[in-house]
Amino acid sequence: MKILENNKIAQDTYEMVLEAQNIESVEPGQFMHLKTGREDLILRRPISIASFRNNTLKLVYKVLGEGTEVMSQLPVGYEVDALGPLGNGFKVRNFKEVLVVGGGMGVAPLYQLCRELVENGAKLSIVLGFGTKDMVYYLEKFMKFGQVIITTDDGSMGIEGNVSKVIPSLGAFDAIYACGPLPLLNYLKKTYEEHSDLYLSLEERMACGIGACYACDTKDKKHRVCTDGPVFNAQEVEI
Numbered sequence: 344m345k346i347l348e349n350n351k352i353a354q355d356t357y358e359m360v361l362e363a364q365n366i367e368s369v370e371p372g373q374f375m376h377l378k379t380g381r382e383d384l385i386l387r388r389p390i391s392i393a394s395f396r397n398n399t400l401k402l403v404y405k406v407l408g409e410g411t412e413v414m415s416q417l418p419v420g421y422e423v424d425a426l427g428p429l430g431n432g433f434k435v436r437n438f439k440e441v442l443v444v445g446g447g448m449g450v451a452p453l454y455q456l457c458r459e460l461v462e463n464g465a466k467l468s469i470v471l472g473f474g475t476k477d478m479v480y481y482l483e484k485f486m487k488f489g490q491v492i493i494t495t496d497d498g499s500m501g502i503e504g505n506v507s508k509v510i511p512s513l514g515a516f517d518a519i520y521a522c523g524p525l526p527l528l529n530y531l532k533k534t535y536e537e538h539s540d541l542y543l544s545l546e547e548r549m550a551c552g553i554g555a556c557y558a559c560d561t562k563d564k565k566h567r568v569c570t571d572g573p574v575f576n577a578q579e580v581e582i
Contacts, residue, residue, distance in 0.1 A: 344361040344362055344363060344400070344422065344423055344425045345361065345362040345420060345421070345422050345423075346359060346360070346361060346362075346417055346418070346419055346420065346421045346422075346423060347360040347361065347362055347399060347419060348360035348419065349414075349415070349417055349418070349419065351415070352403070352480045352481075353477065353478050353479060353480040354475070354477040354478045355405050355406045355407075355478075356403065356404070356405050356406075356448075356478065356480055357403070357404055357405075357406065357414075357415050358393070358401060358402070358403050358480075359390070359401070359402045359403075359404065359414070359417075359423075360399055360400070360401050360402075361375075361399065361400045361401075361402065361423065361425065362398065362399060363395065363398055363399055363400040364398045366395065366398075366400065366428065368395070369392055369395035369400070369428045369432075369455070370428070370431070370432030370433065370434075371392075371432050371433045371435070371452060371453070371454075371455040371456035371459055372391075372392075372430070372431075372432030372433040372452045372456065372522070372544050372573060372574045373392050373427065373428040373429060373430050373431075373432040373452075374389045374390060374391050374392060374427060374428070374429055374430055374452075374573065375389075375390050375392060375400065375402060375425050375426065375427035375428060375429070376388070376389055376390075376425070376426040376427055376429055377390055377402075377414065377423055377424065377425050377426075378423065378424035378425075379410040379411070379413045379414050380413055380414065380417050380421065380423065381410075381413050384409065384410045384413065386410075387424075387426065388404070388410050388411060388414065389429075390402045390403075390404045391403060391404075391448065391449075391451045391452040391522075392427075392428060392451075392452060392455065393451040393452065393454045393455065393481070394454055394455045394458070395428075395455065402451075403448065403450075403451035403480070403481075404448070405447075405448050430573050430574070431573070431574055432452075432456075432544075432573075432574050433452075433456045433520055433542055433544070433574050434542075434574075435456070435459045435460055435463050436463075436518070436540075437463065437464070438460070438465050438516075438517040438518040438540070439464070439465060439466060439517055440465070440466055440468075440515070440516050440517050441460055441465045441466070441467050441468070441516055441517060441518050441519070441520065442467075442468050442469075442470070442510075442513065442516040442518070442519045442520070443456065443457055443460075443467055443468070443469045443470070443519075443520050443521070444469075444470045444471075444472075444506055444510070444519065444520070444521040444522075444523065444527065444531060445469075445470075445471045445472070445521065445522055445523055446471070446472040446473075446505075446506065446522075446523025446524050446527040447472070447473060447474070447478070447523060447524060448523075449521070449522035449523030449524065449527070449544065450471050450473075450480070450481060450485075450522070450523075451481070452522050452544060453469075453485075453520065453522055454481055454484060454485065456520060457469065457485060457488040457489070458488065460488075460520075461488050461489070466489065467488050467489030467490070468489060468490050468492075468513055468516070469485050469488065469489055469490065469491045469492070470491075470492045470494070470506050470509050470510060470513075471485065471491065471492070471493055471494070472493075472494045472495070472496075472505050472506045472523065472527065473493070473494070473495050473496075473500070474495065474496045474497070475495055475496065475497050475499045475500075476495060476499040476500035477499075478495075479493065479495075479500055492509050494506055494508060494509060505526075505527070506527060506530070507530050510531075510534065511534075517540065518540040518541075518542070519531060519535055519538065519540065519541045519542070520542045520544075521541075521542070521543050521544065522543070522544035522573075525582065528543045528545065528582055529582060531543065531577070532577045532582065535577070536577075538577075539576075539578065540576075541576070541577040541578070542574055542575070542576060542577070543574070543575055543577050543580075543582065544573045544574045545573050545574075545575065545580075545582060
């Protein structure tokens with residue numbers, strides 16, 4: 344897939360835009376499995392799809408190691424080896440009042456989800472948590488979909504602390520969708536343990552991305568994140 348853009352959008356965070364004429368549809372929450380562009384780095388990297396529209400894919404990734412560092416330097420016009428879309432994403436249903444919660448890189452796949460929820464008539468409350476203001480991305484994009492509350496660990500933007508400082512005051516919702524680090528997901532699972540429509544997207548290291556290697560089993564060993572997920576109903580999985 345040809346790279347159309349590959350730009351830094353926040354601290355250590357990049358948005359890669361790919362030409363995607365051969366892809367017909369994408370579920371919010373699905374991911375692409377990319378080769379880094381260097382032959383000695385064998386494993387692909389799972390990268391969340393932020394959006395799919397007008398035959399282009401937007402992927403957001405964070406430079407965390409050698410592989411993603413190489414990816415951040417790939418030029419426009421380079422044809423990246425991409426496998427996907429993979430996994431089971433968020434299902435958009437006829438919910439009226441919806442809470443969407445994201446943390447760090449888990450914010451990215453929630454963008455297309457929010458767009459589709461709003462198009463389906465939902466009213467959204469959106470809580471996004473980051474480490475610092477320099478790590479914040481896509482804020483203006485999310486503000487088009489509903490009320491957005493930002494938290495930062497150091498208080499440099501929005502409310503100081505994590506999303507748990509905000510959520511108890513927000514009231515009840517027909518559904519909750521979330522993606523982010525494990526502490527965030529565990530907090531939501533405990534807070535809404537009786538809720539039948541809490542949907543969590545799990546972040547997990549992967550090898551094959553297609554369910555063959557069992558490297559991304561869930562904690563209960565009943566599911567593979569890459570194929571059964573990454574999105575699960577919270578009542579169906581142990582995290």
